[in-house]
Amino acid sequence: MDTAKTGAYLASLRKAAGMTQQDAADRLGVSNKTVSKWESGGGFPDITVLPALAELYGVTADDILAGEPVRPGSGGGRVEQYLARRGELRWRIGFSAAALFLLAAIVFQGYVWSWLLAAGGAAAIWIGWGRCGGEEIRRRLVLLLPWAVGLVWYVLCYFQWALRLATALTEDYANGYSVIYYLAYMLRWDMLLVLLPAVYGLLRAAAVRWSGQGCLLNRPYLQVTGILWLISLAVEIVRWIVTLPPMQAFAATVFPSYFKSYQALWDKFAATLPFLYVPRITAAVGLTVLAVTALAVRRKNDAGAAQSKDEAA
Known part of the structure; x- marks a missing residue:
């Protein structure tokens, strides 16, 4: 040169x-x-x-x-290709760092300084974003969707809104303190489910505005995600129907005034404790279904590309 x-x-x-x-x-x-x-x-x-x-x-x-x-x-086009590769590497490093920061923030959510880890994750995304446009913006926003969901979960845990609501709901119950954390965990999961459409809507609006794409998730993923969300809501309704009566009865009982009654109510309430695993099971099933969907879509695309290549030959 x-x-x-x-x-x-x-x-x-x-x-x-x-x-x-x-x-x-x-x-x-x-x-x-x-x-x-x-x-x-x-x-x-x-x-x-x-x-x-x-x-x-x-x-x-x-x-x-x-x-x-x-x-x-x-x-x-060598310079453009080099800059594109460097930008992609920068984004991958930034997103990986953001995921690790957020994971650490969730693990250490009980500490006051954990918000610094969450802020570090957001900063890593900002630093790693770089210059991009079109489909690349949409693809990055799709990757941000699970990160944003994790951030919402951290915020709910850090500010203890569910715990405060559970405390207010049980303050008139004699034994309410015994079910506060159980109730708070259920309410926190419900809050997350309610906020999920808002999180998706914000990212979709960003995709439409900045990438020019009409959607955030492609149709197969959007359909599967929507079905999973509706099933999660249905499961949550069933969980409340099953667990709320024994939880209320146990919270209203005073120990040791009526030991036999207390023990019977405790047994009924304890039988509902396995429902605490519902959010984890739901998340695991959802991730598995999405992974299977991604594999099926990829195979379909590969088969279509191979067929087009054969027809061209």
């Missing part, structure tokens, strides 16, 4: 666009001395500036590096 040739090419492009060095510098966010250095052959533009510089002059980054228009098929 010839810096003098590239500099002369940049100068000709700028003059053809009717801009001064200061105009170009203002549009690119650099100083006019930097633009002058490029055009005098004192150095190449930084690779992070090349895409904006190419867009400003209506050429490609490879044209600038070559100092002349690069013919299609002669190796053009």
Whole structure:
């Protein structure tokens, strides 16, 4: 690569666009001395500036590096490909770090400083996002969907809204303190289910606005996710119907005034404790179904691509 040739090419492009060095510098966010250095052959533009510089002059980054228009098929697009690979690697590192930060925040949610871990996860996503557009934005927002759900769960746990509500609901019961945490766990899961459509709606709105796509999840995934959410709501309704009467009866009983009655009510309430595993089972089943759906969609796409290739041959 010839810096003098590239500099002369940049100068000709700028003059053809009717801009001064200061105009170009203002549009690119650099100083006019930097633009002058490029055009005098004192150095190449930084690779992070090349895409904006190419867009400003209506050429490609490879044209600038070559100092002349690069013919299609002669190796053009190397810079764009390199930047795309680097951007994808940056995003993967950022998203992986964000997932680890959020996982640590959920594990240590009982500590006051755990919000720093959640904030670190959000910062990792922001740093790793980089430049992207179109389908790439939609794909990244899809990856953010489970992360956002995890963040909502952390917020619900950290601020203890479910526990406060459970405390208010049981304050008039003599033995209410015995069921507070059980009730809070149920309420927290219910809050998450109620907030899921809002989380999806926000990410879908972002996908429509920034990527130009009409949806966030493709139809198979959207249908499966919607069905799983409705089934989760139905299961939750059944859980409340089964567990609420013995829980209320046990919360209203005083120990040891009526030991036999207390023990009988405790036995009935204890029989409902396995329902605490419903959220975990629901999450595990949901992830398994989504994984199977992804595998089926991939096989279908591969079969379609193979069929198209055979027809073309």
